[in-house]
Amino acid sequence: MESVLQSVQGFMYPNEVELQWGILIVLYPFTTGLVAGAFILASLERVFNVEAVKPTYRLALLTALAFLLVAPLPLQLHLGHPERSLEMYLTPHTESAMAMFGFVYLWYLMVVLVLEIWLDYRKDIVLMWRESSGPTRWLYGAMALWSDNISPASLALDDRIGRALTVVGIPSAFLLHGYVGFIFGSVKANPWWSTPLMPIVFLFSAIVSGIAAVMLVYMVTAWWRERAFDMGCLDTVARYLFYAFMIDFSLEMLDLIHRIYEADESFRALDFMVHTRLYTSQVLVQILAGTIVPLGMLGLVQLVQLSEKARRRIYAMAGVLTLIGVFAMRWNVVIGGQLFSKSFLGYTSYKMNFATREGLLPAILLLILPFVILAVLIRLLPPWKVQRHGAGVSG
Amino acid sequence: MNPDRRAFLQKTGKLLVLSASASVAWEAIVAGRPETAENYKMSDHWWGMVIDIDVCIGCGSCVRACKEENDVPREPLFFRTWVERYQVTPDDLEHPTVDSPNGGYDGFPVKDKVDEKVKHFYVPKLCNHCHQSPCVQVCPVGATFVSPDGVVLVDKTYCLGCRYCVQACPYGCRFIDPRTETVDKCTLCYHRITKGLTTACCETCPTGARQLGDLKNPKDPIHEFLREHHVLVLKPQMATGAKVYYNGLDGSVR
Amino acid sequence: MSGWLKDKGHLARMAGLFAFGITAFLVFRWLMVPAGFGLYGHYRAGALDDAGARPLHYAGRAACEGCHTDIVEARQGSRHARIGCEACHGPLIKHAQAPTEVKPTRPDGRVLCVRCHETNPWKPKGFPQVKVADHSDSGPCTACHKPHAPKIS
Structure with missing residues (x-):
């Protein structure tokens, strides 16, 4: 406790010295952002019929599902009383931005993702049910709801409903992440958060991170399976990433310029914070390494004819940098918003523990977990055509 | 006092010598059951407070009494009420020098060097019991609320510990009690004011710098005070409906 | 499966699953919402009693003055007359409840x-x-x- 007090510079209200939200709350918007972004990429293929990105469609859906399953875990770990979290469903406070989380989450998980994946995979599930035996057979049977009708008429119906769901899904993805931005953007007591741009900035950075993540997952899985990359697909995805990134960057710069020009009562304090305690994570990592560099790399590909190998390398590097940049953006919003006093007279610092409930270790585990889930999902529901034994079942 | 007389008083009951309102309170206190204070009707009250900066001497009695009365953690960080010490250069309201060592719990030891050209004063702080409170607005489950008599309270058996309300309070009045992992804040001594007593901080303030007031009671002296002084609430731009009114509040106070 | 449901059987099962889930949720909610919730507003009415039931530490000036009439007299007209007794003497509800057993210490x-x-x-x-x-x-x-x-x- 005494050491916490020592990190205070200037004056803070006594109760403000301790940070309320740590790295787990940084993880939460990062994870939901990946979900929303991956889903929006998947929707491109379905709604706008972009054939080139088809190889990533199912992969994007499974990635979204894997991350969505993990999204509430950092929140649960953070809560003082996780056992009471069901109260969000029992007595949601309709005036609270946070109260709707449970419902937005369930809607997105059950109605959008699970249903869409189910409809898209139903034929494969039924085929795998027929082929397998033992517990696997039971599992696939359960997933098919023990209905083995894969007549052309039923599949056509599935496709129609699936498309309708995607159309509903896009605004839902916007809702899911725009809403996360609103949780921060609507806190009028905190000038670092309180801006109507926050949901939009969150949304576009989510799209950016989701596209980058799916692109990387596609590259890794193709490399793992020793398949040639579909460069047409990769180029298209990278182009979308570039466009989305341009919009995201413009919005973030608009926010920055607006703050600097308006220079309200909080400006001096925030400006000081960005130049000192937030300099590395905000200026160096987020803006420079995480935005300008990958944007430049992706822009280069659009302008100059490069070899396939060079493009692959650029995509991989740009993808990784983008994810780091978006993570840094979440960090700077969540942690940065708590480093200064609401009196604008002082600053504190964030001391991250390692192996505690809200420490770095659980955060790392929660970042690995979605990939484990994704690996399981890919095994269970292969996104690509698999060699099957037996006759008459070629997918 | 002579022992016989004391025994007599105890035997015959204190009701005879206590004032009417306090007698009811006393009965409830002795019984240990708050519900005996049956004459308290929530809808008849609307609580607020007046703080007179001009008479605050920074003794820290309020801070100590609050921690004692409400079992507030003694660690150096957590306060339901605290006192800030301001130093302001008269022509530079935007850059006051402020501190609040241990929230004022130990009073304020005199600093060696004091610039006489600078304005000095104390500012006691506590929950403003806003009736448009952002902390109540953001609570996802209804664990914090404005009571029918205008006090912002926390349901400690229902609070999730999500800390959103701590973020939403513009005044830094909330904290997480490390013992319960739930949020804690000033209750305006709800267990006292519902029994006809005043808050612990007002009870122990030696100069009357803090005065509890019932804004629904037309006879309460708070009305006269508000009428006769130029009062302000903290951060009026936040539009929270704060009900702690400051007299003599300097423009530099945040 | 025949007729209208012929190619919709799987959808009907999924719809049934959703209907079951929603019903189960509503029943669960009905059972689990605490008593008195929403009586005065969006909170548990019992929380008011909880807040009011905390133990007192400061007895309040009126309680002191009931017995210590000599001090009331001594303070009359003095510059300390308006100060609450417990501002200096500390929290004394225990003394007020058991005047002979619990003695306050001199400040x-x-x-x-x-x-x-x-x-x-x-x-x-x-x-x-x-x-x-x-x-x-x-x-x-x-x-x-x-x-x-x-x-x-």
């Missing part, structure tokens, strides 16, 4: 008096303040000043 004047009356530019100008080091030697303040009526006459 230390060198701490208590000084806290209020040591000269300090933060204090309001009109408030009586002294530089304690210059004002007296290390003796107790009460040697000259009666705490309940401090003016030396």
